[in-house]
Amino acid sequence: MLNNLxxxxxxxxxxxxxxxxxxxMCHWFMLILGAGWGAFFLLSVYKFRSSKNPKADYHGVKGSVYTHGEVTVILIEASLLLGFALxxxxxxxxxxxxxxxAMRVRAVGEQYAWNFHYTGADGVFGKQSLDFVTASNPLGLDPADEAGKDDIVSKNELHVINQRPVVLEISSKDVIHAVSIPHMRIAQDAIPGTKIPMWFRPIKAGKYEIVCGQLCGAGHYAMRSHVLVENQEEFDAxxxxxxxxxxxxATAAK
Ligand SMILES: [Cu+2]
Incomplete structure (x- = not known):
């Protein structure tokens, strides 16, 4: 209910x-917490008003009810984090x-775009090297490597198959970005020098927004991409x- 609101x-x-x-659950908890602290603030303003307290009291509130309140909040927060979120x-x-x-796709962020690297039919990613990186080969695929001969790379468009799990291997070429797909209820930072897996199973065909979830520079807004959930035929095409x-x-030789 609060989510929709x-x-x-x-x-x-x-x-x-x-x-x-x-x-x-978090939204309700935060609402209750916000209302509680707000009420406490108003109560304090009234209770410690200057007309009643001409001389400042440096000891503040006394009594165990406040400590108990604090501890309860900490316990609820800890159980949300450790028991549910983690x-x-x-x-x-x-x-x-x-x-x-699952289908495996590498998602590589750069200022300011997402590159999506697919294995092709063999299910194996081709070798990559910094030496091969050019504007037309943004991920530095080794042209001589057999495993890379059927690999493809798409820019700002992630194509996946409906109902099939997708494992994204997330990394970055420059600064910290984040793959954030609100419709898939998922997000993960893209950190240079690491390759972090994250997976989901799309259950509804359509086109959904991917945003960069970390402020990564002046062109951050331009990293808007899309995930396209397609059927097998559309994906093959x-x-x-x-x-x-x-x-x-390779196409000409066939
Ligand atoms: Cu970014």
Whole structure:
């Protein structure tokens, strides 16, 4: 209820409802906490008004009810974090589905775009090297590597297959970015020098926004990308089209 009031976008992932439940709980808790502290503030302003207290008291409030209140809040916050949020996060980044079941895509951030690297039919990412990085080869794919001969790279558009789990391997070429997909109820920082997995299962075909979740520079706003949840035929057509564009020699030889 509070989620909708605050304008949450529609859910398109399998685990999304669990995240919504957590958000809803947090929002209610914060609302109660905000109202409680607000009431306490008003009470203090009234109780310690200058006409009643001409001389300042440096000891402040006394009594155990305030300490108990503080401890209760800390306990609720700790159980939300340790009991719910951390295990939920663990299921996204640690309990990653195996390769046979999931589709693997590398998501590499740079100022100011997302590059999505697909394995192609062989299911293996081609070798990469800094030496090969150019404007037309943003991820430095080694042209001589066999495993890379069917790899494709799309810019600012992540194509996935409906109902099939996707494991994103997230990294960055320059500064810290973050893959944030509100409709999939998921986000993860992209940190230079690391490759962090994160997975979700899309359950609704459509086009959803991907935003960069970390302020990464003057062009941060321009990192807006999309995830396209397609059926198998649409995905195959996309893969074929990009393959023909990115491997013209192999296409001509066929
Ligand atoms: Cu960014």
């Amino acid at each position: 605050l304008g949450i976008v529609s859910n398109a992932s399998e685990h999304g409802r669990v995240v919504e439940h957590m958000l809803e 295990p939920m996060w663990g299921r996204r980044v640690v309990e990653v589905p195996n390769q046979a079941e 996309f893969q074929k089209e990009l393959f023909q564009m990115q491997h013209p020699a």
